[in-house]
Amino acid sequence: MKDIMENLLEVKKLSKTYKNGRKALDNLNFNVIKGEILGFLGPNGAGKSTTINILSTLLQSDNGEITYFNDAGLSIKDIKKQLGIVPQELAIYEDISALQNVKFFASLYGIKKSEINERVEDALRKVGLEDRKHDRPSTFSGGMKRRLNIACAIAHNPKLIIFDEPTVGIDPQSRNHILDSIKNLRDEGATIIYTTHYMEEVQQICDRVIIMDGGVVLLNDSLDNILKYYSNSNYQIRVDKQINPEVLDEIRKSSNVVEVNQKSESEVIFSMDEESAPINSVLEILIRFNLNIVSITMIKKNLEDVFLLLTGKRLRD
Numbered sequence: 224m225k226d227i228m229e230n231l232l233e234v235k236k237l238s239k240t241y242k243n244g245r246k247a248l249d250n251l252n253f254n255v256i257k258g259e260i261l262g263f264l265g266p267n268g269a270g271k272s273t274t275i276n277i278l279s280t281l282l283q284s285d286n287g288e289i290t291y292f293n294d295a296g297l298s299i300k301d302i303k304k305q306l307g308i309v310p311q312e313l314a315i316y317e318d319i320s321a322l323q324n325v326k327f328f329a330s331l332y333g334i335k336k337s338e339i340n341e342r343v344e345d346a347l348r349k350v351g352l353e354d355r356k357h358d359r360p361s362t363f364s365g366g367m368k369r370r371l372n373i374a375c376a377i378a379h380n381p382k383l384i385i386f387d388e389p390t391v392g393i394d395p396q397s398r399n400h401i402l403d404s405i406k407n408l409r410d411e412g413a414t415i416i417y418t419t420h421y422m423e424e425v426q427q428i429c430d431r432v433i434i435m436d437g438g439v440v441l442l443n444d445s446l447d448n449i450l451k452y453y454s455n456s457n458y459q460i461r462v463d464k465q466i467n468p469e470v471l472d473e474i475r476k477s478s479n480v481v482e483v484n485q486k487s488e489s490e491v492i493f494s495m496d497e498e499s500a501p502i503n504s505v506l507e508i509l510i511r512f513n514l515n516i517v518s519i520t521m522i523k524k525n526l527e528d529v530f531l532l533l534t535g536k537r538l539r540d
């Protein structure tokens with residue numbers, strides 16, 4: 224994706240405990256690479272909103288350090304100017320035109336009068352609303368309102384845009400339109416943090432994924448690596464008799480095997496460390512213990528499975 228990986232944001236040892244004693248973040252570490260769409264995932268209560276509120280400067284952490292835009296000396300005002308926050312709730316005025324909405328929010332960032340019209344038009348173009356700019360949001364579909372919400376958050380041309388579940392409750396067509404707008408923003412130079420409860424969306428647009436739970440990062444890798452690592456290397460084998468713990472121990476010890484679980488009395492699931500690692504050694508063990516192999520299934524894992532594996536929870540309740 225990029226030739227040189229430059230950090231746009233560096234988060235080190237971020238901690239937050241709320242007044243009621245709830246520890247939301249526990250020495251959280253991660254970075255955001257310039258030009259990427261970073262999917263930010265976690266089950267309910269994982270600490271995502273807390274993290275995003277701290278990144279957005281709305282909430283203070285107890286401890287830790289955030290370096291924005293590679294410059295440790297920036298003031299909060301300078302940071303805010305380069306941040307775009309797209310909230311989950313719509314923050315638009317229904318009774319003024321789309322253009323006036325974007326202009327209003329852009330004016331809050333102190334954009335020069337000579338530049339503001341161009342910036343507003345550009346933001347509306349980026350979300351595909353240029354044709355409807357003179358119409359009021361009260362005449363818009365839910366998806367169009369969401370896109371206007373995005374335009375309002377990006378007219379000041381932020382370097383980093385944080386999306387907080389921007390597609391909740393909208394139809395698939397509008398959702399695709401929003402996802403395309405987000406990809407366009409990335410392609411035109413913005414860096415994006417994207418939180419969602421929809422794994423398909425992450426697989427559709429994200430370059431890298433962070434899965435957090437209990438206030439810490441459980442997984443931080445490129446989408447490609449995650450899917451490669453967790454996809455083709457899992458097998459389920461069924462045999463004709465009960466599999467004893469002794470057999471499972473033997474399989475655990477065999478080369479290339481990284482994880483072994485008993486699915487049922489006569490079924491075992493195991494993962495290999497490489498995509499096309501041979502499974503002969505596992506078969507040999509089963510045969511040695513006089514177990515006849517009835518079936519072998521390769522299990523394809525998607526991001527939802529990886530999430531469940533790591534957190535023990537489903538992303539959507």
Ligand SMILES: Nc1ncnc2c1ncn2[C@@H]1O[C@H](COP(=O)(O)OP(=O)(O)OP(=O)(O)O)[C@@H](O)[C@H]1O
Nearest residue numbers: 241243245247265266267268269270271272273274
């Ligand atoms: N204002 C608050 N006061 C007290 N505890 C809070 C507050 N906000 C969040 N928490 C607690 O902090 C933990 C992390 O919550 P947070 O809202 O950051 O999670 P989340 O990952 O955004 O969850 P969700 O997906 O449900 O929005 C939870 O245990 C939550 O109950």
